[in-house]
Amino acid sequence: MRYSQILLPTLKENPAEAEVVSHRLMLRAGFMRKLTSGIYTYLPFGLAAIRKVERIVREEMNRAGAQELALPMVQPADLWIETGRYEKYGPELLRFKDRHNRESCLGPTHEEVITDLVRREIHSYRDLPVNLYQIQTKFRDEIRPRFGLMRGREFLMKDAYSFDVSDEMAEVSYRKMYEAYKRIFTRCGLEFRAVEADSGTIGGSFSHEFMVLAKTGEDTIVVCKNCDYAANMEKAAVRPPSAPAAVDMLEMTKVETPGKRKVEAVCEFLNIEPADLVKTLVYIADGLPVAVLVRGDRDVQEVKLKNLLGVADVALADDKQVFDTTGVPTGYLGPRGITIKIVADLEVAVMRNFVVGANEKNFHLKNVNMDRDFTVEAVADLRQITPDDPCPSCNGRLELTEGIEVGHVFKLGTKYSEAMQAVFQDSDGLEKPFVMGCYGIGITRVVAAAIEQNHDQNGIVFPVPLAPFQAIILNLDLKDAAISRAAEDLYQSLQDLGVETLLDDRDERPGSKFKDADLLGIPFRIMIGKRFSKDGVVEVRRRRDGFTEEVSIDHLPGILQARIAAEISG
Numbered sequence: 255m256r257y258s259q260i261l262l263p264t265l266k267e268n269p270a271e272a273e274v275v276s277h278r279l280m281l282r283a284g285f286m287r288k289l290t291s292g293i294y295t296y297l298p299f300g301l302a303a304i305r306k307v308e309r310i311v312r313e314e315m316n317r318a319g320a321q322e323l324a325l326p327m328v329q330p331a332d333l334w335i336e337t338g339r340y341e342k343y344g345p346e347l348l349r350f351k352d353r354h355n356r357e358s359c360l361g362p363t364h365e366e367v368i369t370d371l372v373r374r375e376i377h378s379y380r381d382l383p384v385n386l387y388q389i390q391t392k393f394r395d396e397i398r399p400r401f402g403l404m405r406g407r408e409f410l411m412k413d414a415y416s417f418d419v420s421d422e423m424a425e426v427s428y429r430k431m432y433e434a435y436k437r438i439f440t441r442c443g444l445e446f447r448a449v450e451a452d453s454g455t456i457g458g459s460f461s462h463e464f465m466v467l468a469k470t471g472e473d474t475i476v477v478c479k480n481c482d483y484a485a486n487m488e489k490a491a492v493r494p495p496s497a498p499a500a501v502d503m504l505e506m507t508k509v510e511t512p513g514k515r516k517v518e519a520v521c522e523f524l525n526i527e528p529a530d531l532v533k534t535l536v537y538i539a540d541g542l543p544v545a546v547l548v549r550g551d552r553d554v555q556e557v558k559l560k561n562l563l564g565v566a567d568v569a570l571a572d573d574k575q576v577f578d579t580t581g582v583p584t585g586y587l588g589p590r591g592i593t594i595k596i597v598a599d600l601e602v603a604v605m606r607n608f609v610v611g612a613n614e615k616n617f618h619l620k621n622v623n624m625d626r627d628f629t630v631e632a633v634a635d636l637r638q639i640t641p642d643d644p645c646p647s648c649n650g651r652l653e654l655t656e657g658i659e660v661g662h663v664f665k666l667g668t669k670y671s672e673a674m675q676a677v678f679q680d681s682d683g684l685e686k687p688f689v690m691g692c693y694g695i696g697i698t699r700v701v702a703a704a705i706e707q708n709h710d711q712n713g714i715v716f717p718v719p720l721a722p723f724q725a726i727i728l729n730l731d732l733k734d735a736a737i738s739r740a741a742e743d744l745y746q747s748l749q750d751l752g753v754e755t756l757l758d759d760r761d762e763r764p765g766s767k768f769k770d771a772d773l774l775g776i777p778f779r780i781m782i783g784k785r786f787s788k789d790g791v792v793e794v795r796r797r798r799d800g801f802t803e804e805v806s807i808d809h810l811p812g813i814l815q816a817r818i819a820a821e822i823s824g
């Protein structure tokens with residue numbers, strides 16, 4: 255492609271609307287333009303990067319035995335009513351009526367549509383397993399679309415759905431997708447981790463999220479420095495604490511703590527550490543109050559709490575709710591003598607002689623011990639893991655890092671097939687619901703994540719496999735006929751060898767050509783200027799590390815072709 259002809263509007267300044275690097279650079283590099291909140295037009299340069307990701311995804315899905323199809327974007331509400339999601343999905347599902355007053359929605363995901371297809375078309379175990387996928391525009395009316403392609407309302411997703419005869423076979427399909435995802439993100443040239451994710455309250459299911467490691471990630475993940483353990487904070491299981499210290503239980507006493515409501519204030523006043531205190535936090539779980547006990551320096555992990563209680567929603571109670579449900583002002587609440595349900599973190603069970611609220615304004619209790627002084631309904635892992643905890647898998651050192659979720663594999667079980675009566679006849683003659691899995695990749699988010707992970711102060715640094723162009727030729731003197739002819743010839747030979755090349759044939763100063771080339775992040779920049787006129791050599795500069803060398807123009811195409819091939823695994 256010739257730079258003089260491509261629609262590639264670069265910007266010199268950082269657009270004010272963009273908060274994160276990838277968003278800024280995508281706007282500056284003429285990648286895309288915003289139409290309206292969370293909705294973007296992909297310009298040729300951006301689309302080329304998107305197509306690169308699509309191609310890798312498609313090749314690996316096909317290799318794993320999945321078949322591509324295309325499902326409609328407009329979906330009838332009836333299907334969503336069958337699974338109960340028309341009510342449950344919330345306002346992210348954009349609903350509308352057509353001219354015949356039929357309720358419809360724009361697909362945020364396609365479980366209903368694919369299950370409907372399969373229940374109509376597949377009837378026998380002989381036709382299973384089957385895995386069907388598409389790469390298509392999704393619409394989710396996100397409450398806060400932001401960060402450009404990272405969280406759009408309209409975005410591209412690859413979604414695949416597997417159908418199997420049994421749980422065991424569904425796990426085989428799941429494994430295949432898991433391996434395909436590893437290949438996909440490796441081929442994209444990205445640093446990533448597959449983490450165990452919370453799979454909510456759907457019974458019998460499990461899932462992994464694929465995270466691209468980048469500082470601006472919205473999710474915190476915990477990874478082991480020693481083994482390959484990695485998990486979402488919501489899922490990271492804390493190792494059960496060792497047995498209680500061999501310390502005698504002391505006599506419980508009530509102490510005055512005037513005006514001391516916060517953990518730090520109580521600790522300072524009583525000259526103890528937060529680890530010597532147990533917090534009593536009231537949560538409202540699906541409308542009912544529950545008191546949660548954790549050590550003073552710990553945080554409750556709400557997803558773990560939700561899963562323990564088997565509820566859809568938990569929220570920390572405000573002062574009024576605390577008072578209304580316990581009769582105690584916030585700050586002085588304790589487990590002794592309250593009537594609401596109490597659950598405790600594992601750690602509380604092995605603590606000795608700790609401090610809790612006395613359920614009376616301005617008072618706390620010292621030397622309190624669980625089971626002797628109060629009882630709870632359940633003891634479970636309810637707290638957030640910390641970097642000081644040992645690895646749940648190997649006892650090694652943990653580390654917290656930020657990640658961007660680019661993919662998600664999910665074993666669904668029979669949730670959708672049962673709700674929609676999608677059944678097949680098994681080899682034993684019995685009718686059974688399909689056992690399903692679903693597998694998503696945010697194609698457009700992958701490109702954003704790649705830029706978050708690969709950039710410098712001058713612009714994008716595309717991993718070679720995702721670069722819209724692999725090489726850019728800078729003609730540094732348009733007026734010099736020999737240089738211009740050499741640039742044209744080189745452009746031709748590179749293309750003949752399959753090197754995707756942009757020829758900067760604009761009538762611009764060299765300085766601004768260098769700037770644009772850096773901004774665009776094209777892996778190899780070839781400069782044809784004075785050195786060519788003198789000695790027939792051109793300069794080749796690698797975007798990633800600035801490594802520059804002089805190469806004879808005749809040898810360049812072959813050398814470059816080999817370098818690029820080495821960076822693209824097939």
Ligand code: ATP
Pocket residue numbers: 363394396403404405406407409411659660661662694695696697698699700
């Ligand atoms: P998130 O927690 O980030 O909202 P999700 O759990 O809703 O993601 P899935 O339903 O699993 O996402 O969708 C599959 C993939 O689609 C995600 O892993 C992500 O890469 C991508 N994705 C989801 N929502 C968006 C969005 N609003 N914009 C861009 N990509 C998205």
Ligand code: MG
Pocket residue numbers: none
């Ligand atoms: Mg979401």
